[in-house]
Amino acid sequence: MVVDKKFACLCEDVTLEELRHAIREGFHDIEEVKRITGIGTGPCQGKQCLQSFRLLLAEETGKPLDEIGLTTPRPPVRPVAFGLWLSNNDGGSE
Amino acid sequence: MKASCSLAIVGSGVTGLSTAYSLCKRGLKDIVILEKGHLSSGASTRNGGGVRAQFTTQENIILAKWSIRRFRRMASELGVNFWFRQGGYLFLAESDEELSTLRKAVSIQNENKLDSRIIDQSEIKSLVPEIEVEGLVGGSFRKGDAVLFPFPLLFGYASFLRNQGVSIETQCEAKKIKKVSAGYDIETTRGSIHASKLLNAAGGWSSEVSQMLGCPIPTRPVRHQIMASTPLKPFLDPMVVTIRDGFYMSQAVRGELIGGITEPLPHPSDTSMNGSLFCRLISKRITGLFPRLSSVCMMRQWAGFYDMSPDANPILDILPGTDNAYIACGFSGHGFMISPAVGEFMACLIMDDKPCFPAGPYRLDRFQKEVVSKEALVIG
Numbered sequence: 001m002v003v004d005k006k007f008a009c010l011c012e013d014v015t016l017e018e019l020r021h022a023i024r025e026g027f028h029d030i031e032e033v034k035r036i037t038g039i040g041t042g043p044c045q046g047k048q049c050l051q052s053f054r055l056l057l058a059e060e061t062g063k064p065l066d067e068i069g070l071t072t073p074r075p076p077v078r079p080v081a082f083g084l085w086l087s088n089n090d091g092g093s094e
Numbered sequence: 095m096k097a098s099c100s101l102a103i104v105g106s107g108v109t110g111l112s113t114a115y116s117l118c119k120r121g122l123k124d125i126v127i128l129e130k131g132h133l134s135s136g137a138s139t140r141n142g143g144g145v146r147a148q149f150t151t152q153e154n155i156i157l158a159k160w161s162i163r164r165f166r167r168m169a170s171e172l173g174v175n176f177w178f179r180q181g182g183y184l185f186l187a188e189s190d191e192e193l194s195t196l197r198k199a200v201s202i203q204n205e206n207k208l209d210s211r212i213i214d215q216s217e218i219k220s221l222v223p224e225i226e227v228e229g230l231v232g233g234s235f236r237k238g239d240a241v242l243f244p245f246p247l248l249f250g251y252a253s254f255l256r257n258q259g260v261s262i263e264t265q266c267e268a269k270k271i272k273k274v275s276a277g278y279d280i281e282t283t284r285g286s287i288h289a290s291k292l293l294n295a296a297g298g299w300s301s302e303v304s305q306m307l308g309c310p311i312p313t314r315p316v317r318h319q320i321m322a323s324t325p326l327k328p329f330l331d332p333m334v335v336t337i338r339d340g341f342y343m344s345q346a347v348r349g350e351l352i353g354g355i356t357e358p359l360p361h362p363s364d365t366s367m368n369g370s371l372f373c374r375l376i377s378k379r380i381t382g383l384f385p386r387l388s389s390v391c392m393m394r395q396w397a398g399f400y401d402m403s404p405d406a407n408p409i410l411d412i413l414p415g416t417d418n419a420y421i422a423c424g425f426s427g428h429g430f431m432i433s434p435a436v437g438e439f440m441a442c443l444i445m446d447d448k449p450c451f452p453a454g455p456y457r458l459d460r461f462q463k464e465v466v467s468k469e470a471l472v473i474g
Binding site: 022025026027029031032035036038041042043045072074075076079080081082083085086 | 135252322323381389
Protein backbone atom coordinates (compact mmCIF):
# COMPACT_ATOMS: atom_id res chain seq x y z
CA MET A 1 0.00 0.00 0.00
CA VAL A 2 1.33 3.40 -0.99
CA VAL A 3 0.74 6.00 1.68
CA ASP A 4 0.52 9.52 0.31
CA LYS A 5 2.25 11.91 2.65
CA LYS A 6 2.01 15.14 0.69
CA PHE A 7 0.47 17.47 3.25
CA ALA A 8 -1.84 20.25 2.16
CA CYS A 9 -2.72 21.41 5.68
CA LEU A 10 0.11 21.34 8.18
CA CYS A 11 -2.04 22.15 11.22
CA GLU A 12 -4.58 19.35 10.80
CA ASP A 13 -2.33 16.91 8.90
CA VAL A 14 -4.58 16.80 5.83
CA THR A 15 -2.96 15.17 2.80
CA LEU A 16 -3.59 15.87 -0.89
CA GLU A 17 -4.92 12.34 -1.21
CA GLU A 18 -7.54 12.90 1.50
CA LEU A 19 -8.70 16.04 -0.29
CA ARG A 20 -8.91 14.23 -3.64
CA HIS A 21 -10.82 11.38 -2.03
CA ALA A 22 -13.45 13.73 -0.56
CA ILE A 23 -13.87 15.58 -3.86
CA ARG A 24 -14.17 12.31 -5.81
CA GLU A 25 -16.86 11.15 -3.35
CA GLY A 26 -18.97 14.00 -4.72
CA PHE A 27 -18.31 16.79 -2.24
CA HIS A 28 -17.43 19.74 -4.47
CA ASP A 29 -18.15 22.79 -2.32
CA ILE A 30 -15.12 24.30 -0.59
CA GLU A 31 -17.02 24.39 2.73
CA GLU A 32 -17.98 20.71 2.38
CA VAL A 33 -14.39 19.61 1.74
CA LYS A 34 -13.23 21.81 4.61
CA ARG A 35 -15.68 20.10 6.97
CA ILE A 36 -14.90 16.56 5.79
CA THR A 37 -11.13 16.85 5.98
CA GLY A 38 -10.67 19.61 8.56
CA ILE A 39 -8.41 21.55 6.19
CA GLY A 40 -7.93 25.15 7.29
CA THR A 41 -9.54 24.70 10.71
CA GLY A 42 -6.35 24.39 12.77
CA PRO A 43 -4.31 27.07 14.53
CA CYS A 44 -3.32 28.91 11.31
CA GLN A 45 -6.97 28.99 10.19
CA GLY A 46 -6.08 28.36 6.56
CA LYS A 47 -3.39 30.97 6.14
CA GLN A 48 -0.91 28.41 4.86
CA CYS A 49 -3.15 26.08 2.89
CA LEU A 50 -6.10 28.00 1.45
CA GLN A 51 -4.55 28.85 -1.93
CA SER A 52 -3.24 25.36 -2.67
CA PHE A 53 -6.57 23.95 -1.46
CA ARG A 54 -8.44 26.19 -3.93
CA LEU A 55 -6.12 25.25 -6.78
CA LEU A 56 -6.60 21.55 -6.10
CA LEU A 57 -10.37 21.97 -5.92
CA ALA A 58 -10.37 23.82 -9.26
CA GLU A 59 -8.20 21.14 -10.85
CA GLU A 60 -10.30 18.23 -9.54
CA THR A 61 -13.72 19.73 -10.31
CA GLY A 62 -12.73 21.41 -13.60
CA LYS A 63 -14.21 24.68 -12.37
CA PRO A 64 -12.48 28.02 -12.93
CA LEU A 65 -10.63 29.21 -9.81
CA ASP A 66 -12.93 32.23 -9.53
CA GLU A 67 -15.90 29.94 -8.95
CA ILE A 68 -14.28 28.02 -6.10
CA GLY A 69 -14.84 30.72 -3.51
CA LEU A 70 -13.18 31.04 -0.11
CA THR A 71 -13.75 29.39 3.23
CA THR A 72 -15.34 31.73 5.77
CA PRO A 73 -12.66 33.31 7.96
CA ARG A 74 -13.45 32.90 11.66
CA PRO A 75 -12.30 34.89 14.64
CA PRO A 76 -9.91 35.10 16.41
CA VAL A 77 -7.34 36.03 13.73
CA ARG A 78 -4.79 33.98 15.62
CA PRO A 79 -5.24 31.77 18.72
CA VAL A 80 -5.74 33.90 21.86
CA ALA A 81 -5.35 32.54 25.40
CA PHE A 82 -8.56 32.34 27.47
CA GLY A 83 -6.80 34.34 30.19
CA LEU A 84 -5.99 37.15 27.73
CA TRP A 85 -9.64 37.66 26.76
CA LEU A 86 -10.17 38.92 30.29
CA SER A 87 -7.21 41.28 30.39
CA ASN A 88 -8.91 44.60 29.64
CA ASN A 89 -12.25 44.27 31.41
CA ASP A 90 -14.23 42.15 33.83
CA GLY A 91 -15.38 39.60 31.30
CA GLY A 92 -18.43 41.25 29.84
CA SER A 93 -21.61 42.83 31.12
CA GLU A 94 -23.31 40.79 33.80
CA MET B 95 -32.62 18.01 -11.57
CA LYS B 96 -35.39 15.42 -11.91
CA ALA B 97 -38.82 16.68 -13.00
CA SER B 98 -40.65 14.74 -10.32
CA CYS B 99 -40.17 12.55 -7.26
CA SER B 100 -42.18 10.68 -4.64
CA LEU B 101 -40.81 12.80 -1.81
CA ALA B 102 -39.04 16.14 -1.71
CA ILE B 103 -37.21 17.02 1.49
CA VAL B 104 -36.43 20.69 2.08
CA GLY B 105 -33.14 20.86 3.96
CA SER B 106 -30.06 18.60 3.84
CA GLY B 107 -29.37 18.80 7.55
CA VAL B 108 -29.23 15.77 9.79
CA THR B 109 -33.03 15.60 10.13
CA GLY B 110 -33.61 15.37 6.39
CA LEU B 111 -30.70 13.00 5.81
CA SER B 112 -31.68 10.73 8.69
CA THR B 113 -35.29 10.59 7.48
CA ALA B 114 -34.14 9.78 3.94
CA TYR B 115 -31.89 7.07 5.38
CA SER B 116 -34.77 5.44 7.30
CA LEU B 117 -36.98 5.67 4.19
CA CYS B 118 -34.36 3.99 1.99
CA LYS B 119 -34.21 1.14 4.50
CA ARG B 120 -37.99 0.80 4.06
CA GLY B 121 -37.72 0.83 0.29
CA LEU B 122 -38.66 4.43 -0.56
CA LYS B 123 -35.75 5.79 -2.58
CA ASP B 124 -37.36 8.16 -5.09
CA ILE B 125 -36.35 11.13 -2.96
CA VAL B 126 -34.95 14.55 -3.86
CA ILE B 127 -33.35 16.65 -1.13
CA LEU B 128 -33.36 20.41 -1.80
CA GLU B 129 -30.65 22.40 -0.05
CA LYS B 130 -30.25 26.15 -0.43
CA GLY B 131 -26.57 26.21 0.61
CA HIS B 132 -23.91 23.54 0.58
CA LEU B 133 -24.58 20.15 2.15
CA SER B 134 -25.72 20.44 5.79
CA SER B 135 -24.73 24.09 5.86
CA GLY B 136 -26.97 25.03 8.81
CA ALA B 137 -26.92 23.92 12.43
CA SER B 138 -25.97 20.33 11.58
CA THR B 139 -22.37 21.33 10.86
CA ARG B 140 -22.27 24.09 13.47
CA ASN B 141 -23.20 22.26 16.67
CA GLY B 142 -21.01 20.95 19.46
CA GLY B 143 -21.73 17.26 18.87
CA GLY B 144 -23.30 16.66 22.29
CA VAL B 145 -25.62 13.65 22.64
CA ARG B 146 -27.58 13.32 25.88
CA ALA B 147 -30.71 11.78 27.29
CA GLN B 148 -30.69 13.96 30.45
CA PHE B 149 -33.76 16.02 29.55
CA THR B 150 -36.77 17.06 31.61
CA THR B 151 -39.60 15.94 29.32
CA GLN B 152 -40.59 12.39 28.51
CA GLU B 153 -40.87 13.49 24.86
CA ASN B 154 -37.15 14.28 24.59
CA ILE B 155 -35.98 11.43 26.83
CA ILE B 156 -37.72 8.77 24.70
CA LEU B 157 -36.20 10.06 21.44
CA ALA B 158 -32.75 10.56 22.96
CA LYS B 159 -32.53 7.10 24.55
CA TRP B 160 -33.49 5.43 21.27
CA SER B 161 -31.03 7.61 19.35
CA ILE B 162 -28.07 6.82 21.63
CA ARG B 163 -28.68 3.10 21.10
CA ARG B 164 -28.77 3.68 17.33
CA PHE B 165 -25.63 5.89 17.31
CA ARG B 166 -23.73 3.00 18.90
CA ARG B 167 -24.17 0.84 15.83
CA MET B 168 -24.41 3.56 13.19
CA ALA B 169 -20.67 3.63 12.44
CA SER B 170 -20.66 0.05 11.20
CA GLU B 171 -23.96 0.51 9.33
CA LEU B 172 -22.65 3.51 7.40
CA GLY B 173 -18.97 2.57 7.29
CA VAL B 174 -17.83 5.87 8.78
CA ASN B 175 -16.16 6.72 12.05
CA PHE B 176 -17.83 9.70 13.68
CA TRP B 177 -15.97 9.32 16.94
CA PHE B 178 -18.92 8.56 19.19
CA ARG B 179 -17.61 8.62 22.75
CA GLN B 180 -19.74 7.95 25.85
CA GLY B 181 -17.90 10.04 28.43
CA GLY B 182 -21.16 11.11 30.07
CA TYR B 183 -22.76 14.50 30.73
CA LEU B 184 -22.03 16.25 34.02
CA PHE B 185 -24.48 19.02 35.00
CA LEU B 186 -23.17 21.39 37.69
CA ALA B 187 -25.21 23.26 40.32
CA GLU B 188 -23.79 26.35 42.03
CA SER B 189 -26.69 27.00 44.40
CA ASP B 190 -29.27 24.98 46.32
CA GLU B 191 -31.91 26.23 43.91
CA GLU B 192 -29.96 24.93 40.92
CA LEU B 193 -29.41 21.64 42.70
CA SER B 194 -33.14 21.33 43.24
CA THR B 195 -33.65 21.91 39.47
CA LEU B 196 -31.29 19.00 38.89
CA ARG B 197 -33.05 16.84 41.49
CA LYS B 198 -36.37 17.40 39.72
CA ALA B 199 -34.77 16.59 36.36
CA VAL B 200 -33.18 13.40 37.68
CA SER B 201 -36.46 12.29 39.22
CA ILE B 202 -38.24 12.70 35.83
CA GLN B 203 -35.35 10.90 34.15
CA ASN B 204 -35.43 8.02 36.64
CA GLU B 205 -39.20 7.68 36.14
CA ASN B 206 -38.36 7.20 32.47
CA LYS B 207 -35.82 4.47 33.29
CA LEU B 208 -32.80 6.66 32.71
CA ASP B 209 -29.80 5.94 34.97
CA SER B 210 -28.85 9.54 35.78
CA ARG B 211 -28.09 10.43 39.40
CA ILE B 212 -27.23 13.30 41.74
CA ILE B 213 -23.58 13.44 42.75
CA ASP B 214 -21.65 15.47 45.33
CA GLN B 215 -18.59 17.70 45.15
CA SER B 216 -16.08 14.91 45.79
CA GLU B 217 -17.50 12.75 43.01
CA ILE B 218 -17.40 15.74 40.64
CA LYS B 219 -13.72 16.11 41.51
CA SER B 220 -13.05 12.45 40.82
CA LEU B 221 -14.82 12.64 37.43
CA VAL B 222 -13.04 15.85 36.40
CA PRO B 223 -9.89 16.33 38.50
CA GLU B 224 -9.03 19.61 36.73
CA ILE B 225 -12.24 21.34 37.82
CA GLU B 226 -12.34 23.97 40.61
CA VAL B 227 -15.03 22.54 42.88
CA GLU B 228 -15.26 25.47 45.29
CA GLY B 229 -18.63 27.05 44.65
CA LEU B 230 -20.17 23.84 43.34
CA VAL B 231 -22.91 22.36 45.53
CA GLY B 232 -23.48 19.21 43.50
CA GLY B 233 -24.36 17.91 40.09
CA SER B 234 -26.07 15.27 38.07
CA PHE B 235 -24.34 12.69 35.94
CA ARG B 236 -25.12 9.98 33.43
CA LYS B 237 -22.29 7.96 31.92
CA GLY B 238 -24.22 6.88 28.80
CA ASP B 239 -24.46 10.42 27.41
CA ALA B 240 -21.90 11.19 24.74
CA VAL B 241 -20.21 13.40 22.20
CA LEU B 242 -19.66 12.76 18.51
CA PHE B 243 -18.09 14.50 15.52
CA PRO B 244 -21.01 15.59 13.31
CA PHE B 245 -19.32 15.89 9.91
CA PRO B 246 -18.41 12.25 9.18
CA LEU B 247 -21.92 11.15 10.11
CA LEU B 248 -23.53 13.72 7.79
CA PHE B 249 -21.21 12.99 4.90
CA GLY B 250 -21.59 9.25 5.53
CA TYR B 251 -25.37 9.64 5.24
CA ALA B 252 -24.95 11.67 2.02
CA SER B 253 -22.68 9.06 0.40
CA PHE B 254 -25.05 6.25 1.40
CA LEU B 255 -28.07 8.12 0.04
CA ARG B 256 -26.40 8.98 -3.26
CA ASN B 257 -25.48 5.31 -3.71
CA GLN B 258 -29.14 4.43 -3.13
CA GLY B 259 -30.19 6.83 -5.90
CA VAL B 260 -31.40 9.69 -3.71
CA SER B 261 -30.68 13.10 -5.31
CA ILE B 262 -29.16 15.74 -3.07
CA GLU B 263 -29.47 19.08 -4.86
CA THR B 264 -27.25 21.67 -3.19
CA GLN B 265 -27.30 25.41 -3.98
CA CYS B 266 -30.95 24.80 -4.82
CA GLU B 267 -33.32 26.93 -2.77
CA ALA B 268 -37.06 26.27 -2.62
CA LYS B 269 -38.64 29.63 -3.45
CA LYS B 270 -42.34 28.85 -3.96
CA ILE B 271 -44.45 25.83 -3.13
CA LYS B 272 -47.78 25.33 -4.87
CA LYS B 273 -50.34 22.72 -3.82
CA VAL B 274 -51.56 20.80 -6.86
CA SER B 275 -53.97 17.89 -7.14
CA ALA B 276 -51.45 15.10 -6.49
CA GLY B 277 -48.79 16.79 -4.42
CA TYR B 278 -46.70 19.94 -4.71
CA ASP B 279 -44.97 21.94 -7.42
CA ILE B 280 -41.81 23.40 -5.97
CA GLU B 281 -40.12 26.29 -7.70
CA THR B 282 -36.42 26.40 -6.89
CA THR B 283 -33.49 28.59 -7.88
CA ARG B 284 -32.52 25.76 -10.26
CA GLY B 285 -35.85 24.92 -11.88
CA SER B 286 -39.12 23.30 -10.85
CA ILE B 287 -39.88 19.87 -9.46
CA HIS B 288 -43.11 18.03 -8.72
CA ALA B 289 -43.25 15.99 -5.51
CA SER B 290 -46.06 13.67 -4.39
CA LYS B 291 -45.05 14.27 -0.78
CA LEU B 292 -43.08 16.99 0.92
CA LEU B 293 -41.07 17.12 4.15
CA ASN B 294 -40.06 20.42 5.70
CA ALA B 295 -36.77 19.72 7.50
CA ALA B 296 -35.32 23.18 7.05
CA GLY B 297 -34.12 23.74 10.63
CA GLY B 298 -33.70 27.46 11.31
CA TRP B 299 -35.54 28.16 8.07
CA SER B 300 -38.48 25.80 8.72
CA SER B 301 -40.91 28.57 9.65
CA GLU B 302 -40.13 30.32 6.33
CA VAL B 303 -40.75 27.10 4.42
CA SER B 304 -43.98 26.54 6.32
CA GLN B 305 -45.07 30.03 5.36
CA MET B 306 -44.67 29.02 1.69
CA LEU B 307 -47.04 26.14 2.39
CA GLY B 308 -49.55 28.59 3.84
CA CYS B 309 -49.37 27.00 7.28
CA PRO B 310 -47.50 29.14 9.81
CA ILE B 311 -45.71 27.31 12.65
CA PRO B 312 -44.60 28.77 15.97
CA THR B 313 -40.83 28.22 15.68
CA ARG B 314 -38.16 30.86 15.35
CA PRO B 315 -34.40 30.74 14.72
CA VAL B 316 -32.18 31.95 17.57
CA ARG B 317 -28.49 32.48 16.96
CA HIS B 318 -26.01 30.76 19.30
CA GLN B 319 -22.24 31.02 19.30
CA ILE B 320 -19.67 28.31 19.94
CA MET B 321 -15.89 28.03 20.04
CA ALA B 322 -13.03 25.53 19.77
CA SER B 323 -9.67 25.67 21.51
CA THR B 324 -6.32 24.54 20.18
CA PRO B 325 -5.93 20.76 20.66
CA LEU B 326 -4.90 19.42 24.06
CA LYS B 327 -3.96 16.04 25.42
CA PRO B 328 -7.19 14.32 26.61
CA PHE B 329 -8.10 15.39 30.16
CA LEU B 330 -11.85 16.01 30.12
CA ASP B 331 -13.96 12.88 30.01
CA PRO B 332 -17.58 14.09 30.38
CA MET B 333 -19.33 17.02 28.77
CA VAL B 334 -19.55 19.66 31.53
CA VAL B 335 -22.68 21.84 31.72
CA THR B 336 -23.66 24.60 34.15
CA ILE B 337 -27.27 25.35 35.05
CA ARG B 338 -26.57 29.01 35.94
CA ASP B 339 -25.53 30.29 32.52
CA GLY B 340 -25.95 27.42 30.09
CA PHE B 341 -22.22 26.95 29.73
CA TYR B 342 -21.12 23.66 28.15
CA MET B 343 -17.74 22.28 27.21
CA SER B 344 -16.47 18.92 26.02
CA GLN B 345 -13.23 17.65 24.62
CA ALA B 346 -13.42 16.26 21.12
CA VAL B 347 -11.43 13.17 20.17
CA ARG B 348 -9.18 15.49 18.15
CA GLY B 349 -8.26 17.17 21.45
CA GLU B 350 -10.03 20.49 20.96
CA LEU B 351 -12.30 21.85 23.67
CA ILE B 352 -15.69 22.70 22.18
CA GLY B 353 -17.99 24.97 24.14
CA GLY B 354 -20.70 27.61 24.28
CA ILE B 355 -22.54 29.75 26.80
CA THR B 356 -25.88 31.54 26.99
CA GLU B 357 -25.48 35.17 26.02
CA PRO B 358 -27.48 37.86 27.75
CA LEU B 359 -28.47 39.86 24.68
CA PRO B 360 -30.53 38.78 21.69
CA HIS B 361 -28.57 38.66 18.45
CA PRO B 362 -29.24 40.03 15.06
CA SER B 363 -29.82 36.99 12.86
CA ASP B 364 -26.54 37.35 11.02
CA THR B 365 -24.14 34.42 11.20
CA SER B 366 -21.27 36.53 9.87
CA MET B 367 -21.21 38.72 12.98
CA ASN B 368 -18.61 37.69 15.50
CA GLY B 369 -18.96 38.32 19.17
CA SER B 370 -16.15 39.50 21.35
CA LEU B 371 -18.68 39.56 24.20
CA PHE B 372 -19.17 35.83 23.68
CA CYS B 373 -15.41 35.26 23.71
CA ARG B 374 -15.02 37.20 26.96
CA LEU B 375 -17.97 35.52 28.66
CA ILE B 376 -16.89 32.00 27.83
CA SER B 377 -13.24 32.69 28.61
CA LYS B 378 -14.21 33.97 32.04
CA ARG B 379 -16.27 30.85 32.67
CA ILE B 380 -13.57 28.46 31.43
CA THR B 381 -10.79 30.06 33.47
CA GLY B 382 -13.06 30.21 36.55
CA LEU B 383 -13.99 26.52 36.42
CA PHE B 384 -10.64 25.33 35.04
CA PRO B 385 -7.91 27.71 36.26
CA ARG B 386 -5.20 25.70 34.52
CA LEU B 387 -6.74 26.46 31.11
CA SER B 388 -5.92 30.17 31.41
CA SER B 389 -2.98 29.91 29.01
CA VAL B 390 -4.78 27.61 26.55
CA CYS B 391 -5.91 29.38 23.39
CA MET B 392 -9.29 29.82 21.77
CA MET B 393 -8.67 28.86 18.15
CA ARG B 394 -11.94 29.36 16.36
CA GLN B 395 -15.40 30.73 16.97
CA TRP B 396 -18.60 30.49 14.92
CA ALA B 397 -22.39 30.51 15.16
CA GLY B 398 -25.52 28.65 14.16
CA PHE B 399 -29.26 28.63 14.79
CA TYR B 400 -31.41 26.82 17.32
CA ASP B 401 -34.88 26.41 15.78
CA MET B 402 -36.84 27.19 18.95
CA SER B 403 -40.35 25.89 19.52
CA PRO B 404 -42.55 27.37 22.28
CA ASP B 405 -42.00 24.36 24.62
CA ALA B 406 -38.48 23.50 23.37
CA ASN B 407 -39.77 20.10 22.24
CA PRO B 408 -39.74 19.10 18.57
CA ILE B 409 -42.69 19.30 16.18
CA LEU B 410 -43.03 16.06 14.22
CA ASP B 411 -46.30 15.90 12.31
CA ILE B 412 -48.36 15.87 9.16
CA LEU B 413 -49.28 19.47 8.39
CA PRO B 414 -52.91 20.02 9.41
CA GLY B 415 -55.29 20.05 6.46
CA THR B 416 -53.00 17.94 4.26
CA ASP B 417 -52.25 14.26 3.88
CA ASN B 418 -48.93 14.64 2.10
CA ALA B 419 -46.95 17.47 3.72
CA TYR B 420 -44.85 16.69 6.77
CA ILE B 421 -42.87 18.70 9.23
CA ALA B 422 -39.88 17.90 11.47
CA CYS B 423 -38.66 21.06 13.16
CA GLY B 424 -38.46 23.04 16.41
CA PHE B 425 -35.58 20.98 17.77
CA SER B 426 -34.48 23.87 19.99
CA GLY B 427 -30.79 22.99 19.96
CA HIS B 428 -31.24 19.19 20.23
CA GLY B 429 -31.81 18.18 16.61
CA PHE B 430 -28.57 16.35 16.04
CA MET B 431 -28.70 14.22 19.18
CA ILE B 432 -32.21 12.91 18.55
CA SER B 433 -31.93 12.68 14.75
CA PRO B 434 -31.81 8.85 14.44
CA ALA B 435 -35.14 8.51 16.29
CA VAL B 436 -36.65 11.47 14.45
CA GLY B 437 -35.67 9.98 11.08
CA GLU B 438 -37.30 6.69 12.03
CA PHE B 439 -40.43 8.40 13.33
CA MET B 440 -40.81 10.60 10.23
CA ALA B 441 -40.27 7.58 7.96
CA CYS B 442 -43.18 5.85 9.74
CA LEU B 443 -45.41 8.90 9.24
CA ILE B 444 -44.47 9.27 5.58
CA MET B 445 -44.91 5.55 4.81
CA ASP B 446 -48.18 5.53 6.76
CA ASP B 447 -46.79 2.85 9.08
CA LYS B 448 -47.55 2.54 12.75
CA PRO B 449 -45.34 5.16 14.47
CA CYS B 450 -42.52 3.71 16.56
CA PHE B 451 -43.14 6.32 19.29
CA PRO B 452 -46.41 7.77 20.63
CA ALA B 453 -47.19 10.58 18.18
CA GLY B 454 -49.38 12.78 20.38
CA PRO B 455 -46.70 14.75 22.25
CA TYR B 456 -44.99 15.89 19.02
CA ARG B 457 -48.11 17.21 17.25
CA LEU B 458 -48.37 20.77 16.13
CA ASP B 459 -51.83 21.20 17.66
CA ARG B 460 -50.45 20.80 21.20
CA PHE B 461 -49.77 24.54 21.32
CA GLN B 462 -53.51 25.22 21.16
CA LYS B 463 -54.03 23.39 24.46
CA GLU B 464 -53.41 24.66 27.98
CA VAL B 465 -50.93 22.22 29.48
CA VAL B 466 -47.58 22.22 27.77
CA SER B 467 -44.71 20.07 29.03
CA LYS B 468 -41.81 22.45 28.61
CA GLU B 469 -38.21 21.28 28.32
CA ALA B 470 -36.20 23.05 31.03
CA LEU B 471 -32.67 21.96 30.11
CA VAL B 472 -31.88 24.01 27.00
CA ILE B 473 -28.21 24.93 27.16
CA GLY B 474 -25.78 27.06 25.15
